[in-house]
Amino acid sequence: MSAMDSHVYGVSSKLFLTLLFLSLSISYAALPQNPVSKSSSTTQINSNSVLVALLDSHYTELAELVEKALLLQTLEEAVGKHNITIFAPRNEALERELDPEFKRFLLEPGNLKSLQTLLMFHIVPKRIVSKDWPAESSPSFRHPTLSNHHVHLKTHGNRLIDSAEIVRPDDVVRPDGLIHGIERLLIPRSVQEDFNRRRNLRSISAVLPEGAPEVDPRTHRLKKPAAPVPAGAPPVLPIYDALAPGPSLAPAPAPGPGGPHGHFNGMKQVKDFIHTLLHYGGYNEMADILVNLTSLATEMGRLVSEGYVLTVLAPNDEAMAKLTTDQLSEPGAPEQIIYYHIIPEYQTEESMYNAVRRFGKVRYDTLRLPHKVVAQEADGSVKFGQGDGSAYLFDPDIYTDGRISVQGIDGVLFPPEEETMIEKKTGPLVKVVSKPRRGKLLEVACRMLGAVGQESHFSTCQ
Numbered sequence: 110m111s112a113m114d115s116h117v118y119g120v121s122s123k124l125f126l127t128l129l130f131l132s133l134s135i136s137y138a139a140l141p142q143n144p145v146s147k148s149s150s151t152t153q154i155n156s157n158s159v160l161v162a163l164l165d166s167h168y169t170e171l172a173e174l175v176e177k178a179l180l181l182q183t184l185e186e187a188v189g190k191h192n193i194t195i196f197a198p199r200n201e202a203l204e205r206e207l208d209p210e211f212k213r214f215l216l217e218p219g220n221l222k223s224l225q226t227l228l229m230f231h232i233v234p235k236r237i238v239s240k241d242w243p244a245e246s247s248p249s250f251r252h253p254t255l256s257n258h259h260v261h262l263k264t265h266g267n268r269l270i271d272s273a274e275i276v277r278p279d280d281v282v283r284p285d286g287l288i289h290g291i292e293r294l295l296i297p298r299s300v301q302e303d304f305n306r307r308r309n310l311r312s313i314s315a316v317l318p319e320g321a322p323e324v325d326p327r328t329h330r331l332k333k334p335a336a337p338v339p340a341g342a343p344p345v346l347p348i349y350d351a352l353a354p355g356p357s358l359a360p361a362p363a364p365g366p367g368g369p370h371g372h373f374n375g376m377k378q379v380k381d382f383i384h385t386l387l388h389y390g391g392y393n394e395m396a397d398i399l400v401n402l403t404s405l406a407t408e409m410g411r412l413v414s415e416g417y418v419l420t421v422l423a424p425n426d427e428a429m430a431k432l433t434t435d436q437l438s439e440p441g442a443p444e445q446i447i448y449y450h451i452i453p454e455y456q457t458e459e460s461m462y463n464a465v466r467r468f469g470k471v472r473y474d475t476l477r478l479p480h481k482v483v484a485q486e487a488d489g490s491v492k493f494g495q496g497d498g499s500a501y502l503f504d505p506d507i508y509t510d511g512r513i514s515v516q517g518i519d520g521v522l523f524p525p526e527e528e529t530m531i532e533k534k535t536g537p538l539v540k541v542v543s544k545p546r547r548g549k550l551l552e553v554a555c556r557m558l559g560a561v562g563q564e565s566h567f568s569t570c571q
């Protein structure tokens with residue numbers, strides 16, 4: 110202990126106590142779920158370690174969670190072996206901006222594993238300084254984290270990690286690692302899914318069981334409204350039967366809180382993902398279409414409320430800017446284009462990449478019947494469509510919550526039959542991207558977010 114004392118001389122007493130705790134063998138503490146209790150702590154933490162800096166930094170909420178998650182010893186061992194880069198959410202992101210229900214979930218003792226995964230997802234076992242970020246609009250870098258999930262670094266005006274902006278690059282720099290301040294919490298897929306599962310189970314246990322729903326053979330519709338399906342189980346009808354009749358979408362009634370008979374708030378999830386798209390940068394057109402075509406967003410929200418899952422292939426702004434007036438002017442054209450980009454399955458970058466690696470070509474159904482979209486492996490990524498009309502998976506996993514997945518692509522896709530038709534027409538290029546409209550868009554988006562009483566994480570809304 111005496112070596113320790115001199116190292117920590119002059120640091121705050123809270124930090125001192127923490128270090129004291131660190132240096133004691135944790136196995137004394139009778140912590141049954143301690144993941145590292147098998148190792149005997151022999152590593153000595155250096156007072157200028159990034160770990161010490163974290164505990165004494167202004168990221169007090171994160172530091173507290175790291176302690177609550179019993180991760181100090183694991184991290185101490187990690188910095189003994191290699192540099193680490195910590196992506197530290199601002200305090201506000203962990204206080205009032207975090208869904209209280211989610212926070213409660215994280216702090217329940219039974220969910221320690223989820224809390225640990227979540228925190229380890231913010232740490233990369235490698236030194237990444239701000240000048241290591243990929244250049245503007247080059248593909249994202251994929252980095253493993255201390256959890257078993259990857260993060261993606263990219264630059265879209267600002268430096269980003271997944272969809273969070275780096276607000277304080279190189280905030281704390283130490284010989285064994287550094288801290289970048291980020292604007293919000295990153296939630297790994299498995300933790301989001303655990304949370305959804307738990308939440309759904311809770312709401313389902315309050316629902317009385319009902320008989321199997323009857324399907325009218327003539328209309329393919331349910332004779333009686335369907336009972337909510339258990340979490341994870343597919344809904345009774347295929348998604349096409351549940352879809353409002355097209356081609357111009359029938360305005361679906363806006364679902365009340367929690368949806369008409371749904372146990373998910375699908376509308377909230379759709380708004381969350383539109384919000385994420387806006388925030389991510391480079392997907393304003395797609396977000397714009399979803400905000401403008403409220404019937405489309407409502408329809409998606411309704412489907413998700415009823416238990417359907419969706420993967421949205423979102424073309425980025427550069428791709429959308431290449432659309433011609435001809436392509437957009439037909440009534441219902443924007444809806445048709447978007448519908449061709451929605452897959453009625455929950456797919457992530459990883460699941461699609463694994464599928465194309467294994468099977469070469471994979472056909473996915475789309476909500477634009479009967480057209481399918483083809484995917485294959487190309488250049489270590491997933492390529493959708495064929496020939497000139499193809500698009501690469503450019504920004505993986507922009508949004509994934511277990512029900513809706515959004516994957517950024519660098520082209521607009523058309524069914525192969527149509528593509529040849531379009532090539533013959535030579536419509537004037539319309540500049541879909543225009544700066545001034547952004548203000549209006551933001552206004553609408555903020556109004557939408559405000560209307561659902563959602564506490565906005567969207568600083569531009571204030």
Ligand SMILES: *[C@@H]1O[C@H](CO)[C@@H](O)[C@H](O)[C@H]1NC(C)=O
Binds near residue numbers: 189191192284286
């Ligand atoms: C951490 O990074 C620094 C600077 O790149 C390097 O000198 C040092 O050896 C690294 N430490 C470990 C444990 O790898």
Ligand SMILES: *[C@@H]1O[C@H](CO)[C@@H](O)[C@H](O)[C@H]1NC(C)=O
Binds near residue numbers: 401
């Ligand atoms: C969205 O609505 C605004 C205002 O009505 C309009 O100017 C804009 O072109 C629309 N955006 C798209 C992508 O349809």
